[in-house]
Amino acid sequence: MANQKAKVLEEKCKACGLCIHFCPAKCIAYNEKKFNSKGVHPALVEKEKCIGCRQCYLVCPEIAIEIFEE
């Protein structure tokens, strides 16, 4: 069965931190190595730890999170 995982669309992220706060697996952090065109460090999902719960997807005000199957 395919696993669901979350992925951040980096250019849409405004680094509000909501997804980081609500992720029960604590697998989202800012990517300190990158700036997007909004001038912020976009959120990044540590895929191996993601349990596909969709919390981040539901709370993101920018619709910057995608859920995909792998």
Ligand code: SF4
């Ligand atoms: S789907 Fe759930 S576990 Fe995965 S990054 Fe989003 S909040 Fe975290």
Ligand code: SF4
């Ligand atoms: S909730 Fe959305 S806009 Fe806010 S940090 Fe997460 S991905 Fe970025």
